[in-house]
Amino acid sequence: MDCNCVSDLLLPPVPALWTPGFAFPDWAYKPESSPGSRQIQLWHFILELLQKEEYQGVIAWQGDYGEFVIKDPDEVARLWGIRKCKPHMNYDKLSRALRYYYNKRILHKTKGKRFTYKFNFSKVVLVNYPILDMANSPFFLAQNHFNGGSAAPDCSPEAIQSLFPRLPDSGRGTSLFDRGSAPPGPEGDKLRLDTFPFLGSGAPCYSKPPSLLGPYPRNPPFDYPWSFNPYLPGAFSLNNCPKLPPGSLYPSQFYPNPLQSSLSQLPHPFSSLLPPGEAAGGERGAPGQTGGTNGTAGGQPARLCLPPYPGGLPIGRTDIGNGATLGERERVEANPPSTGLGLGLGAVSLGAGTGQQSPTERRGGVKQDPESDSDLEITDLSDCSSDNENEHDFGIGKESSLVSRSPLVLDGKKGSLLPPITSLPPPVSPHPLKSLMPLTPPPPSLPPSLSPSMALHDRHREAETLKMIHS
DNA sequence: ACCGGAATAG
DNA sequence: CTATTCCGGT
Numbered sequence: 001m002d003c004n005c006v007s008d009l010l011l012p013p014v015p016a017l018w019t020p021g022f023a024f025p026d027w028a029y030k031p032e033s034s035p036g037s038r039q040i041q042l043w044h045f046i047l048e049l050l051q052k053e054e055y056q057g058v059i060a061w062q063g064d065y066g067e068f069v070i071k072d073p074d075e076v077a078r079l080w081g082i083r084k085c086k087p088h089m090n091y092d093k094l095s096r097a098l099r100y101y102y103n104k105r106i107l108h109k110t111k112g113k114r115f116t117y118k119f120n121f122s123k124v125v126l127v128n129y130p131i132l133d134m135a136n137s138p139f140f141l142a143q144n145h146f147n148g149g150s151a152a153p154d155c156s157p158e159a160i161q162s163l164f165p166r167l168p169d170s171g172r173g174t175s176l177f178d179r180g181s182a183p184p185g186p187e188g189d190k191l192r193l194d195t196f197p198f199l200g201s202g203a204p205c206y207s208k209p210p211s212l213l214g215p216y217p218r219n220p221p222f223d224y225p226w227s228f229n230p231y232l233p234g235a236f237s238l239n240n241c242p243k244l245p246p247g248s249l250y251p252s253q254f255y256p257n258p259l260q261s262s263l264s265q266l267p268h269p270f271s272s273l274l275p276p277g278e279a280a281g282g283e284r285g286a287p288g289q290t291g292g293t294n295g296t297a298g299g300q301p302a303r304l305c306l307p308p309y310p311g312g313l314p315i316g317r318t319d320i321g322n323g324a325t326l327g328e329r330e331r332v333e334a335n336p337p338s339t340g341l342g343l344g345l346g347a348v349s350l351g352a353g354t355g356q357q358s359p360t361e362r363r364g365g366v367k368q369d370p371e372s373d374s375d376l377e378i379t380d381l382s383d384c385s386s387d388n389e390n391e392h393d394f395g396i397g398k399e400s401s402l403v404s405r406s407p408l409v410l411d412g413k414k415g416s417l418l419p420p421i422t423s424l425p426p427p428v429s430p431h432p433l434k435s436l437m438p439l440t441p442p443p444p445s446l447p448p449s450l451s452p453s454m455a456l457h458d459r460h461r462e463a464e465t466l467k468m469i470h471s
Numbered sequence: 472a473c474c475g476g477a478a479t480a481g
Numbered sequence: 482c483t484a485t486t487c488c489g490g491t
Contacts, residue, residue, distance in 0.1 A: 039481090041483070086485070097484055099474065114472065155480095 042097050043106050043119070045083055049076065063116060070115040 049055040050068055058072040058079070070076050073091035081089025098117060101107035110116040 039483080089485080093485060093487090095473075096475085096486080102474095102485075109473075111473095273484080 013406040040083060042080065042094070043101060046076075047119075049079065055079075062112065064118060066121050067110055067116060068119070070117070071114070073115055152298065157275060 016021040046059065048070070049059045050061055058075045059070050060070060061067065062069040070091075073094075077089050077094045080094050084361055099109075102109065105120050106118060108118045110118050342372060
């Protein structure tokens with residue numbers, strides 16, 4: 001009694017729909033490193049609130065992509081306290097927790113704007129959707145002809161993007177999705193890939209007009225239980241962001257069952273991968289709930305709509321990245337031995353942990369990227385730049401080690417599991433990382449598609465860089 | 472308001 | 482590990 005932690009009831013991290021067995025794979029909930037800890041993480045919670053309309057008065061997307069404003073700090077803190085059964089929670093404490101995310105790069109503070117923070121979706125995405133990580137995986141390498149692989153699924157950022165719906169705009173949302181939230185996941189941080197351009201930081205961001213949000217045209221066959229999806233800050237949407245090719249994802253077969261089931265619960269992108277029947281599986285049906293007070297809401301169906309990329313978007317890449325060295329990034333990824341999807345997490349997830357280094361290290365003053373952090377902040381220059389960008393993250397190097405575990409089932413066989421890549425749409429942008437790279441800053445709108453050849457070229461270069469590094 | 476160190480709890 | 486709690490500093 002002390003606290004009724006109703007919280008769970010109120011904001012179930014997982015919608016009722018999920019069955020235990022079915023819920024997201026572990027990786028979705030916790031970093032591997034912390035076994036047991038599957039408690040909801042603050043950022044998940046924030047995302048959760050953001051996705052629910054009922055909390056719009058308390059916290060809402062606003063500003064740049066991924067930016068949100070805590071309109072009622074005390075309330076947010078209160079809700080968080082409820083959720084965590086910490087009756088004495090207050091904004092000061094909550095914000096401290098939020099600050100820890102800076103190093104992890106999950107969040108940034110939007111300077112100059114009170115109570116305004118910005119998600120680094122790229123990171124979040126990776127963390128949560130390891131699949132994306134494929135980019136890092138050998139798989140992806142295959143693509144690059146490193147391995148000679150034949151085609152591989154498109155892991156490009158663009159592809160990733162396509163996975164997500166558009167962003168939450170400030171607006172209102174019509175759908176839940178607008179504001180998507182995020183899926184649970186470990187956050188990792190280490191991956192440097194994270195820096196996807198979308199995040200915005202790099203790109204010029206336009207703030208979104210409220211109207212953007214948009215309805216996603218398509219209705220999802222399923223909804224996400226949690227609805228998460230979020231990430232998408234609108235970033236993708238428009239202008240600045242890279243868009244993805246319409247079909248970039250992998251075919252459903254791609255995923256093995258276990259995963260599959262999980263996928264079905266995932267937000268659209270993934271779900272859509274599954275065959276309709278399966279995907280839907282879940283669904284929500286349940287409704288329910290409402291919780292009452294604040295919370296809950298669980299029921300909302302989230303809608304995820306997929307962005308239909310009707311015509312297919314051009315794939316532009318916009319990456320604006322910073323030009324940091326690509327080589328490095330890749331290098332990081334390359335290391336992981338794991339195979340297939342599994343690794344995605346590996347690489348990424350750790351991050352969180354690492355975020356802070358061991359105390360010792362910390363003390364040493366070594367922060368990993370001292371700078372990078374700083375970068376995060378953006379200072380918003382006028383609006384556009386958002387900020388941060390973060391991008392530079394230069395390496396951290398440790399991550400690779402983490403990889404040891406790969407949760408997903410997939411891994412084992414990468415090959416077999418993997419789908420016929422061939423069936424995939426033509427890879428447009430192959431290299432995910434690449435997109436990170438700084439190409440020329442994209443014009444405000446999308447860049448014309450990139451030329452494939454270039455891409456290859458780049459990859460090639462990267463590869464070489466890698467080699468050099470290795471040597 | 473916001474930052475981040477330090478200690479500490481789970 | 483993540484978050485909580487405290488807290489001194491801007």
